[in-house]
Amino acid sequence: MTLPLENPTGAILRRLTRRSLQSEKRRNGMVVIAVALGAFLLCLAGTIGASLLQIRQDQITDTYEATYAGVTQADIAALKEVPEIARVGTYYVLSTENSPRGFQATYLYVDQDLLYTFRHQMSLAQGRLPQGDHEVALGADWLAQYANGAGLGDTVTLDTPSFSGTYVVTGILGQETAAGAEFPMVLSHAALEGWADYDPAGYLAYVHLAGDQALSAEAIEAFYRQTAEDLDLPVPGFSNVYFRYHDSSYLREVLPMVLVLGALVLAGGCLVIQSIFRISIQDKIQSYGQLRTLGATARQIRRMVHGEGRRLGSLGLLAGVVLGALVGLALFPQGFHPLYYAAAILVTLVIGGGMVALAVRKPAKIAAGIAPLEAMRFVPDQRAVPPRRAGRGTFSPRALGWRNFRRDRRKTLSIALSLSLGGILLLNIASISLVQDPARMARMEFPLGDYKVYLSSDRAHADILAQGNPLTPALQEEILAIDGVTDVVVTRQSLSLRYQLAGDASVHSTGMGDVLTQQNWDAVSAALLAGTMPEGDRSVLVASHVAEAYPEIAPGASLVVEGGGDPVTVTVAGVFDATKTAACGGGHGNLGLDAAVLYAPAGLFQQLLPGAAPLDYAWSVVSDPSQDQAVAAGLEALVARHPEVGLDTYASRVEAFRQSNTMIYDALEVVSWLILLFGVVNLVNTTLSNQLTRRREQAMLRTLGMTRRQLGTMIAWEGLCYALTAAGATLAIGLPVAVGVCRTVSSLSYGGTIVPYQFPLPEMALFLGVLFGLELLLSGWSIRREEKDGLLERIGQRP
Incomplete structure (x- = not known):
């Protein structure tokens, strides 16, 4: 006799999978959200890393590898005659002078080759470089603030000691090369030679080597040192940014961060998706038993569950990848590179697909391994507490809530880990940001006062x-x-x-x-x-x-x-x-x-x-x-x-450190909160599942005399146990790790000095507030939900 599902009929399995998906809208939404969140984090990290890599590559491609300081025009001409050198940019810093109007002007001379070399730091947005004695190229910011928005061909007045008078604007710079109230002002070579303090041996030569990508860093440095000896030039200085990329060390720095984030997302996603599917399998275990009775094999049941995972995973991956790529592009549009973005998306799809496959594997095994008769007797989420832990059989609301919390250890562990994962990450990131707090770092350079006066x-x-x-x-x-x-x-x-x-x-x-x-x-x-x-x-x-x-x-x-x-x-x-x-x-x-x-x-x-x-x-x-x-x-x-006197301030140094550090740690804190959402999704799904599977049980308790307030206490106590477990795991695991990491970061940041550890109280207070507030909301929702149906209706429902 051949049973209906004895043969592996693909059409029937696809139809059953589609019907199963239609009957599990809550589960479907939770899985799609979890997968989309993981894919978004992975794709965002990948696209940001790819963008930063492209930006760095643009900055050093076809730029300078070495500089010769203190050279003459004859030296620069000799460098241009070297066959292996493709470009020599000429740079001269005349002076930095204070204006009575409250800004500092840095006067420069640059030629066209130098302007091309510095195109990512300073560009000529409009016009041309100055040629006459009283011509100047200025930044748009300076023109807007101090020249009433003057433009090309207009006359502006400079009032610094060495360069006062009227100048014609021949060019507008695209970027400011200095922060705050310091502005670059490009003068002509004629003005440079007419300057009272002009030093013929004060030029800087920025040199670019032809075919540099085919040479090793050691070969490039050796060539420039030999050129200095041959032409009797000063020992060259080298571009740290160029050689950092040339040796691909920047990629090696970004890749571990992406891999660590990928591991965290993989762990968090697997925990949440597996928990969601396992609860779903428990709710439908009798249906799987009926299919087994009709002749479905264990392999077919596994295929059904994996099919559901693939379909839901595909939707989540598509949404997460699209959103991650769009956000990455919006944050760093100048770093877009089709190949790098495609690689980031491909890696996200591979890791995300693996995450779903790993998460579904165990629930699929549970569904396929249940025997038909056992499935008919199975009641989900009703595991008894082991006798040795049953205590004296107390039936107070708090004791019942505690027992509910301990019913399913794997579910409890899954929720605690998924909630604490984001908390541990947040604790470490916030602790590190306090170690590198801009005010603390600046104070190391200003131990006595907030101001320094120095020769300039x-x-x-x-x-x-x-x-x-x-x-x-x-x-x-x-x-x-x-x-x-x-x-x-x-x-x-x-x-x-x-x-x-x-x-x-x-x-x-x-x-x-x-x-x-x-x-x-x-x-x-x-x-x-x-x-x-x-x-x-x-x-x-x-x-x-x-x-x-x-x-x-x-x-x-x-x-x-x-x-x-x-x-x-x-x-x-x-x-x-x-x-x-x-x-x-x-x-x-x-x-x-x-x-x-x-x-x-x-x-x-x-x-x-x-x-x-x-x-x-x-x-x-x-x-x-x-x-x-x-x-x-x-x-x-x-x-x-x-x-000839300069002023350095504690406030300006704080701002400099804040600009360089704060954005990074703010972004990492956002990532930690997003990872925390894995736990939130898991907790919400568990609460909804408990509401469905325990409705009959809770109605029985009400008929035995439990009041609405006592029922609320029981539900709230179970939720409180989840929150306390997650908070305890966060502190027990995260705090020792944070202390060790902060000691290492402190040693690197402060030259071996270990600053005292500072607990990130505001961030962790917010984390605990969100954690316990969420539990309070879910408990209140569960209590209100219990009042919608009558007791007899709920008693008559199957669990």
């Missing part, structure tokens, strides 16, 4: 000191006279130095040398990586990045150092980590490029530049926080009167 001039440092250091006792008295200023502390004594390896002139460079004092001795000593602290006036410490760039410069090596006077031969006593000395020798200004590269006793500086005293380079201004506005206004006015 385009003239040679030795010339400034020889003619009289602007940081004089009289200036100190001016600062102390400002309302709210309580003290002025000398934080750096420095001299601009040129140094080379004794006996090898090819190994040379320049940088700031700082005086070792009683105030900075301990900090520098703590940053020592190799060797010893200097002993005597003829020994120095060198920064770690100098020793890495020139392996010959190591403890015991001899250097010839010049500082404006006769050269002095010194011995390298040790190497220090420059990242650990920000408080005593950090850079100033927007770029912070004047950090110390050498430390030496005061006696050496007297030999390098005799009679140049004092060597004060930076002062910290201590002030009353309640008078911050008056102090800021007074210092800005003082700096405007002294063109």
Whole structure:
């Protein structure tokens, strides 16, 4: 005898699958939402990673690999004659000057090749580069703020010390190259040569090598070093951004983040979808038993369940991929690349399809493994608590809620894990963001006060000191006279130095040398990586990045150092980590490029530049926080009167750190909340399922005398157990991980310093509020739902 479903009839299975889908609209919606959420997160991460990769590739493709600083026009012409060099861009920074109108103007000279090389940082949106003495190219922002919206061909007035007068606007820059109140102003070569402080050897050459993609980073660097030797040029500097991409390390940095997110989404999605399907299988287990009685094989039942998963998964994947790609494109439209986006979508489809297949596998096995007679006797979600845990048989509402919570351990574990996964991620991300809090990071560079006054001039440092250091006792008295200023502390004594390896002139460079004092001795000593602290006036410490760039410069090596006077031969006593000395020798200004590269006793500086005293380079201004506005206004006015004095503020550094860090952590916090939605979907589905499967049971309890309030207590207590379990798992697992991760991040961010761990109270309070608030809403909904049908109707319903 042949039973109806004994033969594998595909049409019948497809029809049964379609009917099953039509009867499970709630389950279908939950599965589609869970799959779409996972696909959205994966696709968004993939498209953002692809966009950032494309943006980085655009920035370094056909751009410069090396720079030669301090070269002449003849040197640039010689570089252009080298056959292997495809392009040489010419760049000259004239000066940065303060305007009485409250902005800083940075005057530049660039040629067309340099403008093409810098096309992603600074472009010429309209017009042409200046050619005459009184022509200028300006940014649109400056024209709007300070020239009443003047345009091409209009005349504008500049009022800085070196370049005052009327200029004709020949070009409008597409991007500003500096933040805040600092604006680039491009002048002509004729204006450059007519400038009073023009140095014929002050050009920078940005060089691009033909066929660079076919060469290794080592080969490119070797070529530029050899070219410098052949043409008697300074040692070249290299573009870190270019070589970072050239070595594909950027891809290696992005890929692990995408894989970690993929693993989290895969884990969360599998837990939720499996829980949804398993509850659905329990609700329909008798139907599967009837199919088995009619002749359906276990393999056919599995195919039905997998078919439902594939159909629902396809809908969710399509919705999630489309939404993720659109959001990624909206966030980074300039990074769109069809091939990269296609790869991100393909990876999302593969991982999402695997997630659905893994999640459905266990429920399908349960449905296929049930025997027909066992299926007829099966009552879903009615597992008894093991006798050894039954206690004394208390039947209070709280005890019944606790027993309901413990009925199905796998369901309980699934909900707790899916809810706590997002909480753990949120706890770690919020903790890391507090470690790298902009205010905390800025305070490491401003330990004494909120303001620093320092030397800021385009003239040679030795010339400034020889003619009289602007940081004089009289200036100190001016600062102390400002309302709210309580003290002025000398934080750096420095001299601009040129140094080379004794006996090898090819190994040379320049940088700031700082005086070792009683105030900075301990900090520098703590940053020592190799060797010893200097002993005597003829020994120095060198920064770690100098020793890495020139392996010959190591403890015991001899250097010839010049500082404006006769050269002095010194011995390298040790190497220090420059990242650990920000408080005593950090850079100033927007770029912070004047950090110390050498430390030496005061006696050496007297030999390098005799009679140049004092060597004060930076002062910290201590002030009353309640008078911050008056102090800021007074210092800005003082700096405007002294063109060779710069001002660096705690507030500006906080803003700089905030712009670089906050967006990343805000995005990661959004991702953690989205992952939390997996648990929310799981919890909502479980609550709805409980409402359906326990209606008869709860009606029986009402007939035995349980009041509506007691029923509500029982339901609320079960929900509270879920919330408490998820919160406990989040803290028990997430807190130790967060502490360990924060220690690592702190060490990397603060040069080995471990800052105290700070618990992210607002974020976690919001997480717990959402968690317990959701449980309260679901419990209230369940109670109201129970009142819609009469007790006799619910007692007569099948569970």
